[in-house]
Amino acid sequence: AVARGPRPRGRGTSRTAPPPWPVPRGVATTGVGDGGFPDIAARYLPGPPGTPTEGAWYDCLHLPDGSVALGTGNTASAGIGPTALLVGAMRGVTLTGAAPGRVLDHLAEVVGHGGHPGTVAALCCRYRPGDGVLRWAGAGHPAPLVFRGGGGRVLARPPGEPLGTGDDRFHRERVDRLEPGDTLLLYTEHLFPMVRSPVTAPGPHPRLRALATAIPAAADAGEVADLVVAATEPTGPPGAACLVVLRPREHPGHRAPGGPPRGAGPTPRDPEEW
Numbered sequence: 001a002v003a004r005g006p007r008p009r010g011r012g013t014s015r016t017a018p019p020p021w022p023v024p025r026g027v028a029t030t031g032v033g034d035g036g037f038p039d040i041a042a043r044y045l046p047g048p049p050g051t052p053t054e055g056a057w058y059d060c061l062h063l064p065d066g067s068v069a070l071g072t073g074n075t076a077s078a079g080i081g082p083t084a085l086l087v088g089a090m091r092g093v094t095l096t097g098a099a100p101g102r103v104l105d106h107l108a109e110v111v112g113h114g115g116h117p118g119t120v121a122a123l124c125c126r127y128r129p130g131d132g133v134l135r136w137a138g139a140g141h142p143a144p145l146v147f148r149g150g151g152g153r154v155l156a157r158p159p160g161e162p163l164g165t166g167d168d169r170f171h172r173e174r175v176d177r178l179e180p181g182d183t184l185l186l187y188t189e190h191l192f193p194m195v196r197s198p199v200t201a202p203g204p205h206p207r208l209r210a211l212a213t214a215i216p217a218a219a220d221a222g223e224v225a226d227l228v229v230a231a232t233e234p235t236g237p238p239g240a241a242c243l244v245v246l247r248p249r250e251h252p253g254h255r256a257p258g259g260p261p262r263g264a265g266p267t268p269r270d271p272e273e274w
Contacts, residue, residue, distance in 0.1 A: 016229060019044045019057070019242075037129055038068060039247040041221035043229055047190065047239040056188040058242040059087050061094060063126075069094045070125040072186045072242050073141060076118030086110065086120065100124040101137040104160065104171040108139070111164040119164035123186055132178045132248055137171045139163050145204060146176070147183040152212045153273040154204060183215050183224055184246040191232060191241040207231040221245040 042058050055076075061069040071090055075083050086107065093106045103124045111120055123144070125136035136144065136155075140162030143155050158172035178184060185208075192205035211227055218224045224245045232241075 016043050017046050038127060038249060039221040040068070040070075040245065041225040042244045043225045043242065045191070045229065045232070045237050045241045045243075047237055047241070048235075055240040056190065056242045057083055057087055058186075058188075058244050059090065060244065061091055063095070066130065067126050067128045068246075070127065070186060070244055070246065071123060072188050072244055073120060073122035074188050074190070075120050090122075090124065094124075094126075099137075099173060100126055100135055101160075101171040101173040104137050104139050104163070105169060108163045108169055108171075112166075119162045121162050121189065125186065127178065127184075127246060127248075129248065132180075134176045134178050134184070135173055136176075137173045139171055140165075142187060142189055145185040145187075145208065146178065147185070147212055147215045148179070148181065150213050150216060151273060152204075152209070178246075178248045180248050180250045181216070182248055183218075183221075184248075185224075185228065185243065186246075187228070187243040188241050190237040190239040191228075191243055221247045 040060055042060060044056070044058065047055065056074050057072070059069075059071040063069055069091075071087075073086075075086065089110050090103060090107055093103045098106065101124075104122060107120070107122065119140075121140040123136065123138045123141040125134060125144070127134050134144075137160055138157050139160045143157040146153055146155060155174065155176060158174045160171040192208060208228070208231065211231055214227055215224050218227060222245075224247070225243060228243055228245070
C-alpha cells in the first residue's frame with residue numbers, strides 16, 4: 001500500500017495539489033499506528049502553467065517487515081505513463097527486499113532498456129522504526145536533510161549518477177540513525193531552485209536554513225511539510241516539485257544522538273551543519 005500525505009493545510013495549501021500519478025489508497029501517512037511507526041507527510045507542488053506535471057514524484061511504502069520505504073525523484077519524460085511505470089517498478093523491486101542501492105541499480109536497467117525516456121534523478125530510502133536506522137542511496141538527487149535540536153545538516157551523498165546517463169549501474173549506500181525528535185526532509189530540486197547537490201554546491205537554500213528553529217516546534221510531519229511549502233518562492237517552484245517529511249517516534253533501539261548505529265561502519269562526513 002502506498003501512503004499519501006494528508007490534505008495540505010496552512011499557508012502552503014494553495015500551492016499544493018493531489019499528485020497526478022496513480023496513488024493507491026492504503027497506509028495513511030500521519031499519526032499511523034503504535035510501536036514507534038513514524039509520522040510521515042508528503043506534498044506535491046505543480047509547476048507553472050505549461051510545465052510538465054509529471055516532472056516530480058514521491059512514494060511511501062509500508063513494508064511487511066515493519067520498515068518504511070521512501071522515494072522522491074525528478075523525471076524528464078513526456079507523459080504520466082513513464083513516471084507511473086517507474087514508481088511501480090521501484091515498489092516492485094523494493095518489495096523483493098532489495099536494499100536502496102540495488103533498487104536504484106535495477107531502476108537504471110529499466111531506464112536503460114527504454115522503460116523510461118530521458119534521465120531520472122531519484123532518492124531511495126529505507127527507514128527501520130525498531131532502531132531508527134535509515135539506509136539510503138541517491139542517483140543525481142539532492143541529499144536528505146536532517147533537522148535536530150534547532151539545527152540541521154545535509155547528509156553526505158554517496159556516489160550515484162542519474163539514471164539513464166550510462167554511468168548509473170552502481171549506487172552506493174549510506175547508513176544513518178534518526179532519533180526521536182529528528183525531522184527528515186526529502187525534496188526534489190525545483191522545490192528550492194538555488195539548492196543543488198552537496199557535491200556541487202554548499203548547503204541548503206537560506207529559506208530552509210531559516211526553518212531549523214521552527215521545525216522542532218511543529219506539531220507533526222504535516223505541519224512541517226506546510227512550513228516548508230510556505231517557505232518556497234511566492235510564485236511557486238519553476239517546475240513540479242515534491243517533498244516528504246518523516247519524524248521518528250520512540251523506538252527500542254534509542255540511544256543518545258550522535259554517530260552511526262552499531263555495526264553500520266563508517267559513513268561519509270556530512271558536508272555542512274548549521
